[in-house]
Amino acid sequence: MTRIGYLEEHEQYRRTARAFFDREHEPNLLRYEKEGGIDAALWRKAGEAGLLGSCVPEEYGGAGGDFTYNVILAEELGRTVGSATTGSSLMADIATHILVGFGNDAQKRRYLPGILSGEISQAMPLTEPDVGSDATAIKTTAMRDGDDYVINGEKFFISNGKSANVLYVVAKTDPTQRGRGMSVIIVDADTPGVERRKIKMMGWGCGDTGALSFKDVRVPVSNLIGAEGQGMQILMGTFLEDRLQIAGRCLGAASAALELTLAYVRERKVSGQRVIDFQNSQFALAEIKTDIAVAEALLDTCMVKFRAKALSFDEGAMLKLWTTEMEGRVLDKCVQLFGGAGLMDEAPISRMYTAARIQRVYAGTSELQKVAIAKGL
Numbered sequence: 001m002t003r004i005g006y007l008e009e010h011e012q013y014r015r016t017a018r019a020f021f022d023r024e025h026e027p028n029l030l031r032y033e034k035e036g037g038i039d040a041a042l043w044r045k046a047g048e049a050g051l052l053g054s055c056v057p058e059e060y061g062g063a064g065g066d067f068t069y070n071v072i073l074a075e076e077l078g079r080t081v082g083s084a085t086t087g088s089s090l091m092a093d094i095a096t097h098i099l100v101g102f103g104n105d106a107q108k109r110r111y112l113p114g115i116l117s118g119e120i121s122q123a124m125p126l127t128e129p130d131v132g133s134d135a136t137a138i139k140t141t142a143m144r145d146g147d148d149y150v151i152n153g154e155k156f157f158i159s160n161g162k163s164a165n166v167l168y169v170v171a172k173t174d175p176t177q178r179g180r181g182m183s184v185i186i187v188d189a190d191t192p193g194v195e196r197r198k199i200k201m202m203g204w205g206c207g208d209t210g211a212l213s214f215k216d217v218r219v220p221v222s223n224l225i226g227a228e229g230q231g232m233q234i235l236m237g238t239f240l241e242d243r244l245q246i247a248g249r250c251l252g253a254a255s256a257a258l259e260l261t262l263a264y265v266r267e268r269k270v271s272g273q274r275v276i277d278f279q280n281s282q283f284a285l286a287e288i289k290t291d292i293a294v295a296e297a298l299l300d301t302c303m304v305k306f307r308a309k310a311l312s313f314d315e316g317a318m319l320k321l322w323t324t325e326m327e328g329r330v331l332d333k334c335v336q337l338f339g340g341a342g343l344m345d346e347a348p349i350s351r352m353y354t355a356a357r358i359q360r361v362y363a364g365t366s367e368l369q370k371v372a373i374a375k376g377l
């Protein structure tokens, strides 16, 4: 189906992104797996290709593009088989919106050039070992001491957490408060007291999902983004964007899974006939194709509304809920059509199936999306 609402420059960016992943990401998958994940070179090459920091205003050296570019990047990443193993990778670029939207001039001048070139990658540590969905219950503190904040606490399940150079740490500057006591503070990842390790996850086998520890980490108060107590507002300012890019990724992955499955069932013969010739296979594929078409239409409509600043919070939640569940449903049907070949660890469809499971949990579980939707009833 023809996509709605995309301009020629968006389509050009899509072609660049697709060619980039085909050229730089997919052929290196075996190496990434051996070395434990994507490397800094991929970020730099993405910077050279003009794929990063698409929202950075022209006065800071960027293209001043809208969020559509991030969604396209996520969709094209989702289309790669490799990203089922390498994880969120370049999607961590979404954090640039925090800096562009809420950072001050000095912070932008300090970090944006490196973000654009791919020298700097970012992470947004909010979740903690004991606190996920109930974000305002975080325990990490950033207490003022002279001209510094001293940060103490643990963060868990952080995308790009082990390899990011810059962390937007969400901490309580007023631990007596819940949401109103939360602030976002920039921490350079090499600051003394920061320790990081990768968590081995079920999907995204060599992705970077990190556990971070902050022990008496001292950063200047000038690293505060926005104002003290503005943390929740800043986070909520990224919720819609996050849901849109995850929807893009789900759409890309489901589309790629359909292509892989079609290629397989057209070749595979059972009882003398191709698997695609069974009417049951055709029905399953018809359902998959319809699911993908609905996801595409929903995402494109949400993007049109988002650009017009008319996308509501509960619509964003519906998008995340529907597209993540859609990806899971599609991948399940695809694996079934592969039979045993779809269950081998090394089979792309098997990896994509496992990776799809993550989407219903991170960035707000399906249940939390339903809570948000129910609030708008």
Ligand SMILES: Cc1cc2nc3c(=O)[nH]c(=O)nc-3n(C[C@H](O)[C@H](O)[C@H](O)COP(=O)(O)OP(=O)(O)OC[C@H]3O[C@@H](n4cnc5c(N)ncnc54)[C@H](O)[C@@H]3O)c2cc1C
Pocket: 123, 124, 125, 126, 127, 130, 131, 132, 133, 134, 156, 157, 158, 159, 160, 201, 209, 358, 361, 362, 363, 364, 365, 366, 367, 368, 371
């Ligand atoms: C791969 C990956 C990447 C991630 N990246 C990041 C990142 O970059 N930064 C970051 O800060 N976090 C990140 N997270 C954390 C992620 O956002 C949390 O895992 C998610 O918010 C859920 O929190 P939790 O895991 O603590 O589950 P919990 O909050 O413990 O939830 C457990 C169960 O309870 C349910 N539940 C909770 N509240 C309700 C409710 N009110 N009503 C009904 N059911 C409820 C949940 O839906 C879930 O089924 C990532 C997670 C993963 C898996």
